[in-house]
Amino acid sequence: MTVRVRFAPSPTGYLHVGGARTALYNWLFARSEGGTFLLRSDDTDAERSTPEYAADILDGLRWLGLDWDEGIEVGGPHAPYRQSQRLERYREVASELVAAGRAYWSLADPEALERWRKEARDQGRAPAYDGSLEPPPEEVERRLAAGERATVRFRVPRPGRTEFSDVVRGDMSFEHTQVEDFVILRSNGTPTYHLASTVDDVDFGITHVIRGEDLLSSTPKHILITRAMGAEPPTYAHLSLLMGPDGKKLSKRHGDTAVAAFRAAGYLPEALVNYLALLGWSPGDEETIVSRDEMIRRFDLADVSRNPAIFDMDKLQWMNGVYIRAMTPDEFVDRIMPWIAEDLGREPTAEELRILHEIAPHVQERTKLLAEAADQVRFLLVDEVVYDERSWSKVMKGDAPRALDGAIAALSELDEWTIESIESALRGMLEREGLSARKGLQPIRVAVSGSTVSPPLFESLAALGRRRTLERIRRARDRLTA
RNA sequence: GGCCCCGUCGUCUAGCGGCCUAGGACGCUGGCCUCUCAAGCCAGUAGCGCCGGUUCGAAUCCGGUCGGGGCUACCA
Numbered sequence A: 001m002t003v004r005v006r007f008a009p010s011p012t013g014y015l016h017v018g019g020a021r022t023a024l025y026n027w028l029f030a031r032s033e034g035g036t037f038l039l040r041s042d043d044t045d046a047e048r049s050t051p052e053y054a055a056d057i058l059d060g061l062r063w064l065g066l067d068w069d070e071g072i073e074v075g076g077p078h079a080p081y082r083q084s085q086r087l088e089r090y091r092e093v094a095s096e097l098v099a100a101g102r103a104y105w106s107l108a109d110p111e112a113l114e115r116w117r118k119e120a121r122d123q124g125r126a127p128a129y130d131g132s133l134e135p136p137p138e139e140v141e142r143r144l145a146a147g148e149r150a151t152v153r154f155r156v157p158r159p160g161r162t163e164f165s166d167v168v169r170g171d172m173s174f175e176h177t178q179v180e181d182f183v184i185l186r187s188n189g190t191p192t193y194h195l196a197s198t199v200d201d202v203d204f205g206i207t208h209v210i211r212g213e214d215l216l217s218s219t220p221k222h223i224l225i226t227r228a229m230g231a232e233p234p235t236y237a238h239l240s241l242l243m244g245p246d247g248k249k250l251s252k253r254h255g256d257t258a259v260a261a262f263r264a265a266g267y268l269p270e271a272l273v274n275y276l277a278l279l280g281w282s283p284g285d286e287e288t289i290v291s292r293d294e295m296i297r298r299f300d301l302a303d304v305s306r307n308p309a310i311f312d313m314d315k316l317q318w319m320n321g322v323y324i325r326a327m328t329p330d331e332f333v334d335r336i337m338p339w340i341a342e343d344l345g346r347e348p349t350a351e352e353l354r355i356l357h358e359i360a361p362h363v364q365e366r367t368k369l370l371a372e373a374a375d376q377v378r379f380l381l382v383d384e385v386v387y388d389e390r391s392w393s394k395v396m397k398g399d400a401p402r403a404l405d406g407a408i409a410a411l412s413e414l415d416e417w418t419i420e421s422i423e424s425a426l427r428g429m430l431e432r433e434g435l436s437a438r439k440g441l442q443p444i445r446v447a448v449s450g451s452t453v454s455p456p457l458f459e460s461l462a463a464l465g466r467r468r469t470l471e472r473i474r475r476a477r478d479r480l481t482a
Numbered sequence B: 001g002g003c004c005c006c007g008u009c010g011u012c013u014a015g016c017g018g019c020c021u022a023g024g025a026c027g028c029u030g031g032c033c034u035c036u037c038a039a040g041c042c043a044g045u046a047g048c049g050c051c052g053g054u055u056c057g058a059a060u061c062c063g064g065u066c067g068g069g070g071c072u073a074c075c076a
Helices: A017-033 A051-064 A087-099 A110-122 A137-145 A193-203 A213-228 A259-265 A269-278 A292-298 A313-325 A329-344 A350-364 A370-381 A389-395 A400-412 A419-433 A437-449 A457-464 A466-481
Strands: A004-007 A036-039 A103-106 A151-154 A161-166 A170-175 A183-185 A208-212 A235-239
Touching: A004 A017, A004 A208, A017 A036, A017 A051, A017 A208, A017 A235, A017 A259, A017 A269, A017 A292, A051 A259, A051 A269, A087 A103, A087 A151, A087 A183, A087 A193, A151 A213, A161 A213, A161 A235, A170 A213, A183 A193, A193 A213, A208 A213, A213 A235, A259 A269, A269 A292, A269 A313, A329 A350, A329 A370, A350 A370, A350 A457, A370 A457, A389 A437, A400 A419, A400 A437, A400 A466, A419 A437, A419 A457, A437 A457, A437 A466, A457 A466
Parallel strands: A004 A036, A208 A235
Antiparallel strands: A103 A151, A151 A183, A161 A170
């Protein structure tokens, strides 16, 4: 049997890292099994679904490199893949279930239902509605005929229980007294999640349902519907949830968890994928940096952890740095370009591009987030450097004037402007002035870059060019006197 | 309240009855390197929630307890 899995987001919110991880595990499983990864849209909640969210989800998946073989935008034998376009099918299944006695039109009074549930809870019973509040059949028939709107509820067989084996959690068993006669069709004729999702899984031939643990206790409902449709339930695998640093379910409270936000901050998709993959799955040995191919080769659903995982921004950031350092300098320049252009408000010139490529290796190893790179190279691209006042007051004192004067003298008479010649000129200056490298070079760094923190000095000056270097040192020297 | 899931360093995890003096990674601390910051290298820090039981032997199996989480909608 060929594996068929799906990722079925509801476009009622942007794609967040939790959803991305679920999609990733589905994708990894499909790829490792040579199966099909399907993307569908569970958009039965017309109120809350928006095209913007739908687009964000697709963008995010593509950016992460999680390509799908069937579904939205790519089509396939079961199109359409949007639930909003399959409403007729769900109504059809609902009426078949009613006809077969597996579901019924429900006219229970909402307030009475609420009281019933409260009472059950107060008495320590499960607040699972069992259909006992329904009017007699003749009355139901009459009111329905009179045009009254009703929901359709699934008739959960009681006594009874549903058992299944979850790939990551093991054997599960739910007493039906804990499962209520749940609504499958709303009174407005639209299906609930339980119906739509299950019908799609059956119709699309889904073999493995890999999803968040929040759906674990709904699984009996899905199995009940599946069997009532005369189908065999798929294999289920429920992934533990992602938590924030406080141990609570990851949400907006913990900052922006949107995949798009990570992208904008300068995270690399390969780093995010690597991090997410290891958040709940381990290849078994001591590897931390795992390539995509390696993941596919070694991924096994049975190795997925049952523990909830706290999303650790520090580790992700470290990993992003590892991936950034692994790039070639040219690739690095290419990838930081969007941030550079935004920072500059224009595209860099050919000369600026040359400078960027020259300094790239040195900036690269200091970058954890692509967005930071723009800050580090800004001094090479602007006409006038902006001094960081804290840096200025820290180093522009004591021997600073001598260092700056000495640097101007030493650099002015240089024949060639290379990293080596600059270094030997400045080291000679330090020697003559009797200054330590630390004391003598920091003022120059601030004069040229505006900050006590910058890429290596000699390399920076070489990239900046003689004219601009001298200009900046003189300007700083003047400011120091003034 | 009811049902369900989970419980190894601060965090992610390896561990599947003896190989565990519990391993790795991030973080943190110290050192080396060094023109700043990084990177790199070295060292250190820190954990089997608790109580019983099974066993010659338990982080590993069982029971209980405590703690955390999820679900409990005409949301998904």
